[in-house]
Amino acid sequence: MKTIIKSLFVLGVLLVFSACKNEPKNEATGTVLESTENSNAETAKQGQAFIENDESKPNVLQIAIGSSDHTTLVAAVKAAGLENSLVNAGPLMVFAPTNAAFDALPAGTVENLLKPENKDQLASILKNHVTPGNYSKEFLKKFKKLGQAGGESISVEVKGEDVYVGGAKILASIPAGNGIVHVVDKVILPVN
Numbered sequence: 001m002k003t004i005i006k007s008l009f010v011l012g013v014l015l016v017f018s019a020c021k022n023e024p025k026n027e028a029t030g031t032v033l034e035s036t037e038n039s040n041a042e043t044a045k046q047g048q049a050f051i052e053n054d055e056s057k058p059n060v061l062q063i064a065i066g067s068s069d070h071t072t073l074v075a076a077v078k079a080a081g082l083e084n085s086l087v088n089a090g091p092l093m094v095f096a097p098t099n100a101a102f103d104a105l106p107a108g109t110v111e112n113l114l115k116p117e118n119k120d121q122l123a124s125i126l127k128n129h130v131t132p133g134n135y136s137k138e139f140l141k142k143f144k145k146l147g148q149a150g151g152e153s154i155s156v157e158v159k160g161e162d163v164y165v166g167g168a169k170i171l172a173s174i175p176a177g178n179g180i181v182h183v184v185d186k187v188i189l190p191v192n
Contacts, residue, residue, distance in 0.1 A: 057175075057176065059086065059087045061077070064094070067096075069099055070097075070099065072097075072099045073097055076114065082126055085130075090132070091132065092133075093130070093131045093132070093134060093182060094176075095168060095184045097129070097188070098171070101168070104186070105187060125150075127150030127151075128189065129188055130149040131147060134180050135180070136173060140170075143156040148188075150190065152191060155167075165184065168186035
C-alpha cells in the first residue's frame with residue numbers, strides 16, 4: 001500500500017512539474033508574456049489563404065504555389081496581398097502566366113512592380129488574370145469576351161484548337177477546389 005501511495009505521490013509531482021511551462025513571465029505579476037515574434041508572425045498571416053487543409057482538393061492559389069513554373073506569379077500575388085482573394089469559394093478561373101511569360105516583359109518591369117510602392121498597380125494587373133466561373137478550355141471557345149476581376153473585359157480568340165485569352169495562349173488547364181487554373185504563355189496587361 002505504501003508503495004502505491006509513493007508511486008501516486010511521485011506521479012503527482014511529475015504532473016505538476018510537467019504542467020509548468022518554461023515561458024517568459026512578468027516578474028511583478030507572474031503572468032505569462034506573449035512572444036512578440038510569434039504574435040507578429042500570426043498577425044502577418046491571417047485569412048483563408050493561411051488555413052491548412054490536407055483533405056480537400058487544392059485551391060487555385062495552392063496549385064500556383066505548388067508549381068515551379070509559377071514562382072514569379074506567386075511572388076507577385078504575395079506582393080499585391082491577394083492571397084485571400086484566390087482562396088475564396090469561387091468558382092474562379094485564373095489565367096496563370098508562367099515564369100517565362102513574366103521574363104518576356106521588358107527588363108526591370110517585374111522588379112519594379114514588386115516594389116511596395118507599386119502594390120496597387122501590381123494588383124490591377126493581376127486582377128486581369130482572374131474571372132468568375134469554372135470553364136474548360138473547350139467551353140471558353142464559345143465566348144468572345146470575359147469580364148475580369150479588375151473590371152476590364154478581355155477578348156477570347158480561337159485559332160484552330162488553341163484558345164487565346166487577352167492575347168495569351170492557354171497551354172494547360174488544372175481543375176482546382178474553387179475553380180480552374182489555365183496556364184498561359186503571356187502576362188495579360190490592362191488595355192488603356
